[in-house]
C-alpha cells in the first residue's frame with residue numbers, strides 16, 4: 001500500500017476510534033461513532049470538492065503533478081475512502097441527517113427513512129422543520145433544539161419512541177441524530193407498572209395490619225408493649241413508603257393535568273402550620289413572603305413538593321435551629337420557593353444524587369426521623385411537571401438551602417404588581 005494511503009487510513013481510523021472512545025466514556029458509543037463518521041464524511045466531501053475546484057494544471061504530460069491535489073491517485077483514494085465511510089454511515093441503525101442553518105436536509109442515511117420518514121430524492125434539500133411540523137420533533141426543531149429530546153413519537157409511527165439530539169458542525173451546519181429507544185421505553189413502562197401494581201397490592205393488607213395493631217392496647221399486654229410499639233412504627237413506615245411510591249408513579253404517568261391558578265398565600269400559611277406541627281416547638285420557623293405572585297400549576301403537586309422540602313428541613317435540623325420558608329420573584333421574573341435551615345447540612349459529593357430514589361446521606365438519621373428516601377424524588381418529579389427545577393446549596397454543620405425555581409411564565413402577578421414589574 002502506498003505511504004500516503006496508509007497515513008490517510010491510519011488518520012481516519014484514529015479519528016473514528018478517538019471520537020468513539022470519547023463517546024464510550026460518556027456512554028454513547030453508537031452516537032459517537034455516528035458523529036465521528038458523519039464529520040469525516042463532511043470533511044472528505046469538502047476535500048473532494050476542493051480538489052475538483054482547483055484550476056487545471058498547465059503542464060505537459062511529461063511533467064510530474066504540479067500540486068499534490070492534482071494527483072489522480074489521491075483523488076481516487078479519497079473517493080474510495082469517501083464511499084467506504086458513506087457505506088459505514090449508511091449501515092448505522094441510527095438516523096443521521098446533515099442540516100444547513102435553515103434546517104434543510106443536505107444529506108441523510110437510509111435509517112432516516114425508517115425513523116423520520118425521509119425519502120430520497122424527495123426530501124433532499126427539504127426544510128425538515130416544515131416537513132415535520134405538527135409533530136413533537138417539528139416543535140422541538142422550531143424551538144431551537146437546544147436540549148436533546150429524550151422521548152418523542154416517530155413521525156410515521158407514533159408507537160415508536162425516538163431520542164434525538166442536534167449537534168453543531170462547523171459554522172452553519174448541524175447534525176441531527178435520532179435513535180429508536182422503543183425497547184428501552186417499553187422496559188421503563190414495565191418498571192413503572194410493576195412498581196405501581198406492587199404498591200397498590202400492598203396498600204390494603206398493610207392498612208388491615210396497621211388497623212389491628214392500633215386496636216391492640218399495649219397496656220393490656222405489658223410484656224409485649226415494646227414489641228407492639230415497634231410493630232406499629234414499622235407498619236406506619238411501610239404504609240408511608242407505599243404511599244410515596246404511589247405518588248411517584250402518579251407523577252411519572254401524569255401529563256400536565258389539573259393545572260389552575262394556585263394562590264400562594266394560603267399554601268405558604270399551610271406549609272408553615274405543617275412545619276410547626278412537625279417541629280413541636282423545637283425550631284424557630286419564619287415565613288418570608290416577598291412577592292404577591294401566585295403560581296399556575298397543580299395545587300396537589302405543588303403542595304407535595306413544597307411540604308417535602310419543609311418537612312426535610314424540620315427533620316434534619318437539630319432542636320434550637322432555625323427554618324425560613326421564603327417565596328420571592330427574582331430579577332429575571334422567575335419564582336423561587338426556598339427552605340433555608342441551620343441543620344446538619346450535606347457534604348458536597350452527595351448533593352447531585354439526593355433526588356435519586358432511596359438515596360440517603362445517613363440511613364439511620366433518615367429512618368429515625370421517619371424518612372422513606374423518596375421525598376426529594378417526589379419533589380423533582382412534581383417540579384418537573386411545572387418546568388421547574390431544584391437547586392441545592394449546603395454546608396455541613398451550617399445548614400442547607402433547597403430552592404424550587406419556577407419559570408416566569410408560571411408566575412401570576414396581580415394586575416398592579418404586573419404593571420410595576422420590570423420588563424425583561
Ligand code: ADP
Pocket residue numbers: 308312313316317341343344345346354355359360361362366367370371372373374375376377400
Ligand atoms: P428522606 O425520606 O430520607 O428524608 P429525601 O429524598 O427527602 O429522603 O432526602 C434524601 C436525603 O437527603 C435524606 O436522607 C437526607 O440525608 C438528605 N436531606 C434532605 N433534606 C435535607 C436537609 N434539609 N438537610 C440535610 N439533609 C437533607
